[in-house]
Amino acid sequence: MTIDRRRLLAGAAAVPLLGALPMRRARAQAASTIKLGVLNDASGHYRDIAGPGSLACVRQAIQDFGSRGFTVETVFADHQNRPDVGVNIARQWYDQDGVDVIIDVTTSSVALAVNGVTREKNKVFLGSTPATSDLTGAQCSPNGIQFTYDTYMLAKSTGGAMVKAGGDSWFFITADYAFGHALERDTGNFVRAAGGRVLGQVRTPFPGTTDFSSFLLQAQASRAKVIGMANAGADTINTIKQAAEFGITRRGIKLAALLMFISDVHALGLNTAQGLVCTESFYWDLNERTRALTARVLPNMPQGLRPGMGQAGCYAAALHYLKAAADMGVAQAKADGRAAVARMKAMPTDDDAFGPGSIRADGRKIHPSFLFEVKTPAESRGAWDYYKLLQTTPAEEAFRPVAEGGCPLVRS
Amino acid sequence: MDEIFGIPIPLLFGQLLLGLINGAFYAMLSLGLAIIFGLLNIINFTHGAQFMMGAFVAWMLLSLGSADAARIGLALLLLPLVVLLLDWLWLKLRLAQPIRLGLGVFVSAAWIAACFLENGGPVARALGAMFPNGLSYWWALLIGPIVVGASGVLLERLMIAQLYKLDHLYGLLLTFGVGLIIEGIFRNEFGSSGLPYRIPPELSGAWDLGFMFMPVYRGWVVLAALILCLATWLVIEKTRLGAYLRAATERAELVQAFGINVPLMITLTYGAGVALAAVGGVLAAPIYSVNPQMGVNLIIVVFAVVVIGGMGSILGSILVGFGLGVVEGLTKVFWPEASATVIFVIMAIVLLTRPAGLFGRA
Numbered sequence: 001m002t003i004d005r006r007r008l009l010a011g012a013a014a015v016p017l018l019g020a021l022p023m024r025r026a027r028a029q030a031a032s033t034i035k036l037g038v039l040n041d042a043s044g045h046y047r048d049i050a051g052p053g054s055l056a057c058v059r060q061a062i063q064d065f066g067s068r069g070f071t072v073e074t075v076f077a078d079h080q081n082r083p084d085v086g087v088n089i090a091r092q093w094y095d096q097d098g099v100d101v102i103i104d105v106t107t108s109s110v111a112l113a114v115n116g117v118t119r120e121k122n123k124v125f126l127g128s129t130p131a132t133s134d135l136t137g138a139q140c141s142p143n144g145i146q147f148t149y150d151t152y153m154l155a156k157s158t159g160g161a162m163v164k165a166g167g168d169s170w171f172f173i174t175a176d177y178a179f180g181h182a183l184e185r186d187t188g189n190f191v192r193a194a195g196g197r198v199l200g201q202v203r204t205p206f207p208g209t210t211d212f213s214s215f216l217l218q219a220q221a222s223r224a225k226v227i228g229m230a231n232a233g234a235d236t237i238n239t240i241k242q243a244a245e246f247g248i249t250r251r252g253i254k255l256a257a258l259l260m261f262i263s264d265v266h267a268l269g270l271n272t273a274q275g276l277v278c279t280e281s282f283y284w285d286l287n288e289r290t291r292a293l294t295a296r297v298l299p300n301m302p303q304g305l306r307p308g309m310g311q312a313g314c315y316a317a318a319l320h321y322l323k324a325a326a327d328m329g330v331a332q333a334k335a336d337g338r339a340a341v342a343r344m345k346a347m348p349t350d351d352d353a354f355g356p357g358s359i360r361a362d363g364r365k366i367h368p369s370f371l372f373e374v375k376t377p378a379e380s381r382g383a384w385d386y387y388k389l390l391q392t393t394p395a396e397e398a399f400r401p402v403a404e405g406g407c408p409l410v411r412s
Numbered sequence: 413m414d415e416i417f418g419i420p421i422p423l424l425f426g427q428l429l430l431g432l433i434n435g436a437f438y439a440m441l442s443l444g445l446a447i448i449f450g451l452l453n454i455i456n457f458t459h460g461a462q463f464m465m466g467a468f469v470a471w472m473l474l475s476l477g478s479a480d481a482a483r484i485g486l487a488l489l490l491l492p493l494v495v496l497l498l499d500w501l502w503l504k505l506r507l508a509q510p511i512r513l514g515l516g517v518f519v520s521a522a523w524i525a526a527c528f529l530e531n532g533g534p535v536a537r538a539l540g541a542m543f544p545n546g547l548s549y550w551w552a553l554l555i556g557p558i559v560v561g562a563s564g565v566l567l568e569r570l571m572i573a574q575l576y577k578l579d580h581l582y583g584l585l586l587t588f589g590v591g592l593i594i595e596g597i598f599r600n601e602f603g604s605s606g607l608p609y610r611i612p613p614e615l616s617g618a619w620d621l622g623f624m625f626m627p628v629y630r631g632w633v634v635l636a637a638l639i640l641c642l643a644t645w646l647v648i649e650k651t652r653l654g655a656y657l658r659a660a661t662e663r664a665e666l667v668q669a670f671g672i673n674v675p676l677m678i679t680l681t682y683g684a685g686v687a688l689a690a691v692g693g694v695l696a697a698p699i700y701s702v703n704p705q706m707g708v709n710l711i712i713v714v715f716a717v718v719v720i721g722g723m724g725s726i727l728g729s730i731l732v733g734f735g736l737g738v739v740e741g742l743t744k745v746f747w748p749e750a751s752a753t754v755i756f757v758i759m760a761i762v763l764l765t766r767p768a769g770l771f772g773r774a
Contacts, residue, residue: 043604044604044705045604046604047603047604047605048604048605049605051604176749202744202748203748203749204748204751205748205749205751205752205753209709209752210706210710211430211434211700214426214431214741214744215744215748217426217427217430218745221420221422221423233604234604234605234606234701234703234705237701238700238701241699241700241701242699245618245627245629245630246618246624246627247618247625247627251625264605267606267607267608267701268608268701269608269610271608271610272608272610302600302603303601305603
């Protein structure tokens with residue numbers, strides 16, 4: 001077949017017309033459609049603590065929320081733990097793709113950047129896996145809520161318990177970015193407040209460190225009783241594995257996993273992980289509601305992972321936002337992110353992940369935190385039966401008091 | 413206590429030793445890269461993925477009896493080996509090239525389809541039934557390189573061989589892409605937090621050296637790496653096979669005119685380079701968590717090692733591998749934040765002053 005010029009021109013002219021049709025329909029739909037964007041690390045160190053599991057939990061929340069006269073869509077992207085990539089995706093989502101809410105955002109450095117963009121665009125940012133307590137402190141925003149945990153909560157629960165058990169001198173192995181620094185700072189404060197001493201710290205490049213033996217030897221040489229691991233994911237796994245290899249723990253030095261997730265315990269195996277103490281705000285086998293949530297979402301979790309606290313937090317965040325949006329009207333929730341967040345703060349929360357709770361003025365969602373000890377292989381009665389509960393910190397005490405955070409929203 | 417720049421001497425000794433251990437990995441991996449580049453002129457960016465595959469094969473062998481994913485994964489990874497063996501058989505039977513190709517495609521399709529049947533299909537089930545307790549670390553050291561090396565041979569025959577006529581850049585892009593695909597597949601199947609793999613009981617425990625606690629396993633890694641490096645160097649520099657290889661690098665046509673099968677030699681060289689990466693992976697499995705990204709961080713450093721040593725220089729990559737391990741170890745004491753960067757600073761300086769690398773020929 002020969003294509004003459006006229007037909008070619010006609011064809012070229014038709015392309016934009018065709019393209020415009022579905023777009024116009026999308027606009028018409030958009031008025032009553034809420035678009036949730038799940039942004040996290042889908043290909044790196046933090047994939048298993050967030051990744052596609054967070055998306056599965058957000059979708060579960062949409063399903064559990066049911067239909068209330070508007071539709072909810074999800075989009076998903078990988079920020080590769082790079083703030084520049086995260087900011088670009090956030091801008092594109094807000095400016096072009098009609099995303100109303102960004103959920104999750106693993107990695108504190110990326111989360112702080114996305115927090116800024118969200119405020120500028122007057123949308124909503126619901127952080128679940130970023131840990132830095134600065135999100136509700138100096139950098140708190142009227143457009144943001146931090147759901148699951150933060151460095152203060154982890155530091156208070158794990159750090160406090162370790163000092164109480166006699167671990168009064170500390171050395172930190174810290175991932176060299178916003179999260180590691182915040183966790184080291186918050187834990188150090190607790191250790192000193194309880195009468196302990198911080199003997200030193202070493203900052204490890206992130207990402208890109210696989211061998212921690214050198215840092216472990218430095219920690220050992222400091223003669224500290226506790227090595228605080230202010231890192232997460234594969235870094236924590238490698239540190240624990242290599243500490244066992246170099247006999248650090250056999251010499252009576254305690255390891256404090258300041259941020260450890262159940263997927264990390266699974267990756268380590270109970271033989272290596274047994275006896276470690278860690279703090280989480282969610283455990284799949286905690287009570288009837290958490291077990292029910294886990295049973296619902298499990299078929300959609302990648303690689304049969306049990307949901308961790310970060311992913312459960314995404315569930316709670318999405319569910320509570322949808323409740324608030326239904327309450328205030330979809331059109332207004334979409335138009336004004338600040339108003340939507342204000343409504344979320346005004347409403348009490350209740351979900352299968354954390355039970356009843358509330359959101360403070362500084363954007364901190366509060367609920368109890370749990371100190372767990374990893375079971376020995378003999379104690380574990382089945383797949384993913386990993387934790388025994390040591391101690392519960394009630395919601396009012398688990399997080400940093402509003403006045404101490406220095407959040408500008410509260411002062412004014 | 414005696415100190416150097418405020419660092420206690422025992423600590424410094426410990427760091428030197430640790431640096432040497434990490435250097436062993438750098439040397440082993442850069443050796444494979446150097447061989448491949450020296451003889452094929454291909455910059456093998458799949459090396460990190462192949463290192464990772466070695467570690468995964470070790471885990472799969474150990475978990476044959478306990479994990480479905482291990483059985484199915486191994487069944488799929490065995491496919492290149494099976495295809496190569498069958499192809500060799502068909503060649504002996506003097507089947508024509510198109511028929512061999514057709515049969516190969518058919519067998520592969522059937523094999524892959526079988527692995528997606530219920531319970532992993534016949535191959536996976538047979539593997540599980542034969543080895544209910546899995547195969548130990550020592551078997552992995554043997555089987556890992558063979559399985560991963562066979563996949564490398566197939567990759568060279570089917571894809572890389574098409575690119576020899578073109579610029580280096582095409583080989584680099586192809587191998588880089590293949591590496592990303594392999595890592596992506598493993599990530600989708602196994603997640604990112606990794607799989608547990610314990611140190612074999614024969615090598616667990618540690619020696620107390622006074623200034624530090626030296627795990628037996630790390631000593632074994634250094635020993636194994638030294639033996640491998642030395643053996644490879646001897647083969648290439650001191651044997652007739654090595655002489656052929658070096659001759660083929662200089663003038664492939666002339667060597668072929670003497671009746672030596674140069675394409676076969678090149679294919680096997682690539683396979684051997686890949687097998688070296690896989691050995692590294694098996695050795696790394698008990699130390700680092702076995703996860704799909706384990707090659708990514710290492711491979712960039714290893715490329716720097718090859719560049720500093722001189723592209724294609726075998727002795728250079730061995731010496732620089734160990735040397736940079738030590739430099740990195742010392743940086744971890746004096747300026748830990750810079751320990752991931754120091755190697756690249758050295759690379760930049762070396763490239764500025766000696767563009768062909770320390771041991772390369774300009």
